[in-house]
Amino acid sequence: MEVYLKFGRRRPPLQRLIRSGGKKKPKRRGLGLWLKWLGALGLIGLCAAGALLLYLFQADLPLANSDKNSVLLDAQGKEIAVFSDGQRNRKSVALSEISPWLVQATLATEDRQFYDHFGFDLKGMARAAFVNLKGMGKLQGASTLTQQLARNLYLSHERTWSRKLREAMYTTQLEMKYSKDDILRMYLNEIYYGHGAYGIEAASQLYFGKPAKELTLAESALLAGVPKGPTYYSPFNHMKNAKDRQKTVLSVMVETGAITQREADKAYAELLTFRTREERAMTSQAPYFRDYVRSVVVGELGIDESLLEHGGLRIYSTLDMTAQQAAETAVASELAGSPELEGALVSIDPRTGEIKALVGGRNYTESQYNHAFATTRQPGSSFKPIMYLSALASGKLTSASKFSSEPTLFHYDDNRKTYSPRNFGDKYLGDIDMRQAIAASDNIYAVNTILTIGAEQVIELGRKMGITSPLQAVPSLALGTSPVSPFEMATSFAVISNQGRSVKPFAVQKITDSEGHVLYEASAPKAEKIVEPAAAYVLTRLMESVFETGGTGNRVSAEIKRPVAGKTGTTSTDAWLVGFTPELSTAVWVGYDKGKTLGTAESRKAAPIFAKFTEKALEKVPPKIFPMPDDVVSVYIDAATGKLATPDCPSKKLEVFVRGTEPAEFCSEHGGGEEPAKPLPVQKKEESRSWWSDLKRWWME
Template sequence: MDRLVRSGKKGKPKQRRRWLWFKLLVSVGFAGLCAAGVLLLYLFQADLPVANSDRNSVLLDREGSAVTVFSDGERNRQSVALPEISPWLIKATLSTEDRQFYNHWGFDLKGMARALLVNLKSMDKVQGASTLTQQLARNLYLTHERTWSRKMKEAMYTAQLEMKYSKDEILNMYLNEIYYGHGAYGIEAAARLYFGKPAKELDLAESAMLAGVPKGPTYYSPYNHMKNAKDRQKTVLAAMVTTGEITEAEADKAYAEILSFQSQEQRATVSKAPFFRDYVRSVVVDELGIDESLLEHGGLRIYTTLDLNAQAAAEEAVATGLTGTDELEAALVSIDPRSGEIKALVGGRNYAQSQYNHVFATTRQPGSSFKPIMYLSALASGKLTSASKFNSQPTLFHYDDNRKTYSPKNFGDKYLGDIDMRQAIAASDNIYAVNTIMTVGAEQVVELGRKMGITSPLQAVPSLALGTSPVSPFEMATAFAVISNQGRSVKPVAVLKITDAEGHTLYEAPSYQQEQVVEPAAAYVLTQLMESVFETGGTGNRVSSEIKRPVAGKTGTTSTDAWLVGFTPELSTAVWVGYDKGKTLGTAESRKAAPIFAKYTEKALEKVPPKIFPIPDGVVSVYIDPATGKLATADCPDKKLEVFLQGTEPTEFCTEHGGGETPAEPLPVEKEQESRSWWSDLKRWWMN
């Protein structure tokens, strides 16, 4: 009995505690409901902010001057009522972007939970769950910065939109606001831009195509990437099948439909440096991870490396060089080898006709313009020197343990007999080049090419010496910058800094880092040899009179591609000329790359005094007998001053002439350089 009494006494305090907790929870819940009610009442009565979606992001040049905006010309916006929009487009948009649009209050809780599970499983943000209302709130009133304060504001504005407008009104605003690429805001502008018709006339295939574009207006634009656009269209059609809007048969028929797009010339509004702008866009979105909608109308300021004077010179050189030709295309990219800054970029002859950027096309064979990379490998390894000789004659080469053969030919079947590396580079001799790669090893050439910035696949075969592995002009300019920069590699850069509309820094490029790829002496010796290309007997000699400064380079010609890649101490520039459809180049067309290079280089550097290439330690020059490649004596009828890496210069004297009198000790390269151009004459006169 006592135990029962004691047990009852102990139970009363527990009941009282439970009752207190219950009252506390009820009170907190009631207070929460009151607070929520007050918040909802406030949001209902409060005005939404003024839409800020008309703030253009600006591209600025190296000096901080505004160049262009990230929309094609003025904003193209035409608002229409919901009944004036094709039902197919509405269904495609809802099936893809927000299937529960008419069933939620602005937030899709199930979708958010599903996206959270997917993202947790992959440990990355691979799936989002923004409703149309959330997207509209973000586009109309907010920047795209990823902060908690921005997310809270987005939630508030989403709730306000849902309270103040009907679902049809929200959908109508969304379809008139969303960005469809190429300056088109809203579905009416997009329909007229892409298909030349009003939005109400869009069929299923056209609607599925356009409904897929807003996810990535550049990446999924049929004008920029047709394959990506078709893949996205297929995804939209599959979503419509899942939601029951169409059948599998209807989806297949729509996907197979051949769409008729407006010509790009009709719709394009060309701005300054359009190809450079498009490249910067891809860097900002794809590499730096900035949302494309923020780039389009977030008021960003993108500080770049663009040199407007160099860009104007590049555009003028390309336009002048292609005068009188039809369909012939060209590309030019110019990089400061010392910092990696991209100074000028022209991706084609006419941006209004084609936005395809040939600077990054990796389907073009560089031909003989690739040879300097191989010769640099030979010099750096010490296996060959500038005086090394090979016999230029028809030769059958055996490789792959003698299981395969290769028989290259010289252009026009012209063979020069015994020649050294300088003569081979100047005349672009193919036999010498293949002998070189057989001596050095193709794998070693591939490895050096990688270090110099060639990212395209390189085949380790003898024909690599003749540039049979396709590369892009961008890669070639990057690789030649290493030679100009005394063997040091610097990663190319286009974007220096990005700030938001309030001036806050979103990104700042790190200080450039230089990597020593080959020793400076090897790069300098090759530079001296490459200067011969612009001298008597060189393949670039016809434009030498147009260049009034030290310059080194290499031409390259295939049946479909013409190149000149060259450099000064300030600029490394690649010029490509060819046809998009693989049409064979005529003789006159194959000679257009060199004049474009020469005209651009002189104009871009017209305010920069000519500079000689700096001479590093470890370089010597000696007089050699051209016939034997040995040290010249006083009795040699001809002698020339040649450069070598210290320790690789000839040590034997020529015995072919006279009594073999021994000359003086080898001279350091600073004392003398062979006169092959006006600046060499000037240097020799000054030094003497």
């Protein structure tokens, strides 16, 4: 035994057994140990997975990218636009408001196993991995609708492992927190369909001009194919590609049993009607107003632009969508068929200063230039009421003041300069009063007026009424030769409508952050007295004659079923109608961007736009007469002399005056010149207005 030890040899097994006390040593790395380790690791993994799932279930999902964008709301609190880099056109609807054909087409094309998987299509992923491995590259994907929704809502489209990991986490959370129908609804309201349309409702309106609920099988199959490549498969860009994709979608629907082959063939052969470019321009709600609000929020209220786009702000505006839609429809209908002809409309509530409607051009997708604030347009004769208000307020002229309408050479600037205006069509009316001058838009009377009261006085009043553009103190100012914007004109006419009081126009009522905290709130409107209410009322009554027989707006009077006052204006390149009711002060402009001369037809488009807008915007508002303030008197005057009428005067009319400026002398040309012993009876006469003209006469009497 010692021999074995001496030479370092191992002892025989029996000897080792004796030395060890008869016990075998266990093997260090047996199968059992490995099984124990695997079991422990599996248990740890299950615990970790359970903990992760519990964490994901309890944790809140991040704020969606679309939810981070600030939204613009109308005066009723309804969302009308989104502030984002892409100016997204989006409107969410319930799943029940989406055509079943669209739902089936989307599921068949994008995720056939949607209602069977838990967010991940394992078979699809294995199949895609095999195809990719076989092709030695990334050839096929296997994203479910839930994965796509997670990516669109919370992530970018970068191809990194970290992004894929987060996508998997958000996908799991979506499946845990929402039902399948909720996920499908969110997906269909989020997916991009091209041309700025996010969600099926916006896409349906953009492409077909109808709600998503009314989409046919053919329309649904075409739209379901667009998200695969919004530019490549857009029917507006590539009709052939869109039809090929539609055929593929229909074939897949046949495979899944959603439709028959006969239905697919019929749908493919169906002739689809898409919206025109002009109609598509109206799909985005109030885009010019949205841009204006952006400039106000950032430029005037000091909100950082990044906060506006990604801070989840809610901006409550003054916009009345009924009025806005009426404005967009009126502008589009009148400008249709006149290529390059532009237009603008601004409407303000004169009582509060709230901007109720704003259209800055004919097609926002083609031009984002907002003509509503363009200060390069001459208002023409639509500027005259500002001058006439100055004359009435100063007491230097009254509604009965007369000037001779005839070709006249005017001298001004201490007789160093001359000015010789002409009437449109060289039509001259002889001796006329202010009512006739306003109705017929007489230029000779207007220049006589501004030379009587002084151009500086007119400019001073214009500034107070809201004209901020430079005004030149020359006689031609009376004819509107100093450029102003439609916004300025609507603002200034609001003063006349509001009985001589000015309320600063505004578009934003309140701004709240993503948590509902108020960041800004507009103060209560403050009315500033600009002129006496009596002077504003007298001018209003005179401006009503523009829409009566002989007035320049008479051709559209039949379309307006309520009291309205206004003034037309026409230059070689610009056409205007600025007017008001007690509820709205509205300026309409029509012209060409390049200063192209207006033809006769184009120069007559402003008035119909005004008429259509006013009547539609106030369709549900009962007609109101303009309230008559104190210090207004109405007397019968002789039409020929402008003096108080006698029973012998053959032509008498009831006229309004600021108290103290009415004629004191009776007409002596048709009688003895003595004051009549009894009041003159009201003379009945036919007017182009119907019921409210009678109401107006009753009120005056």
